Amino acid sequence: MKILIATEFPLLIVKSLITHEDSLIFTNDSGTAISKLVKQHKFDMIIVFGFGKILPECITNNIRCINLHNGFLPFGRGPNPNLSSWINGEPHGITIHEIDEGIDAGPIIIQQQIHMDSSGYSLQTSFDYSIRCLADLFNNNWANIRNGNYTAKQQCGSGSFHTFHELNVIMHLIETFMDNPINELLSHINKEFPGFRLEHK
Numbered sequence: 001m002k003i004l005i006a007t008e009f010p011l012l013i014v015k016s017l018i019t020h021e022d023s024l025i026f027t028n029d030s031g032t033a034i035s036k037l038v039k040q041h042k043f044d045m046i047i048v049f050g051f052g053k054i055l056p057e058c059i060t061n062n063i064r065c066i067n068l069h070n071g072f073l074p075f076g077r078g079p080n081p082n083l084s085s086w087i088n089g090e091p092h093g094i095t096i097h098e099i100d101e102g103i104d105a106g107p108i109i110i111q112q113q114i115h116m117d118s119s120g121y122s123l124q125t126s127f128d129y130s131i132r133c134l135a136d137l138f139n140n141n142w143a144n145i146r147n148g149n150y151t152a153k154q155q156c157g158s159g160s161f162h163t164f165h166e167l168n169v170i171m172h173l174i175e176t177f178m179d180n181p182i183n184e185l186l187s188h189i190n191k192e193f194p195g196f197r198l199e200h201k
Contacts, residue, residue: 001146002041006034007049012135016142031055038063045146048099049138050131052079057101065099066145067106068138070130072113073097074159077104082127083174084162084198086182087189092116092126094134096145098152103161107152110141118182123174126182162198170196 002023007013010026017024025041027033031053034046038059048055049068059065071081072093078084081104085092095111097104114133116126144150167174170189177185189196 001044004037004043004046006051009050009131013138016139020146055099060099067097067099068134069095069097069104070134071095072111073104073108074155074157077159077161079164080167082130083123084160086186087198088160090160094130094137096138105155107154109145109150109152110137112137121182122179123182123185124178161200163200166198166200
């Protein structure tokens with residue numbers, strides 16, 4: 001099997017990937033670079049983990065594509081599910097799902113809720129923890145995912161969705177309080193923007 005892995009975190013999943021005699025190509029380049037790689041190789045699967053770029057439909061319609069998403073879908077669709085779960089008061093979790101034409105909207109292969117305390121985690125440490133949990137979920141289920149031994153389920157409910165645009169208004173607070181406890185960050189956001197939520201309008 002020939003697999004393309006588009007990720008910022010290759011070391012977290014490579015040990016599981018190499019347990020099979022697959023041909024693996026890792027990249028963290030732009031979507032354009034991925035399109036070039038797809039033209040050069042006949043991939044059986046593409047795995048996306050912290051890539052931050054949307055794969056074009058000409059790829060997702062023709063190759064099995066799997067996304068590792070550090071949000072509890074359908075909540076937290078978009079670029080920063082860890083942050084949106086804190087701001088919106090939504091469940092924290094991790095999801096592995098098939099990629100379709102929507103943004104983080106494909107059928108769910110497996111997901112898991114995780115629990116974090118707003119006084120014990122910062123935005124950075126909660127992100128790091130969710131990424132480690134997501135890698136563990138993938139590593140523990142890679143054999144079944146690789147072989148297609150699962151029943152993917154369509155997402156239920158509207159959940160939540162945001163874009164980078166909605167993040168802009170609070171970016172100065174995110175940068176200032178990135179390493180402070182989450183409850184301090186939320187306090188400053190609510191003080192400056194009462195009732196603020198991360199949602200695309």
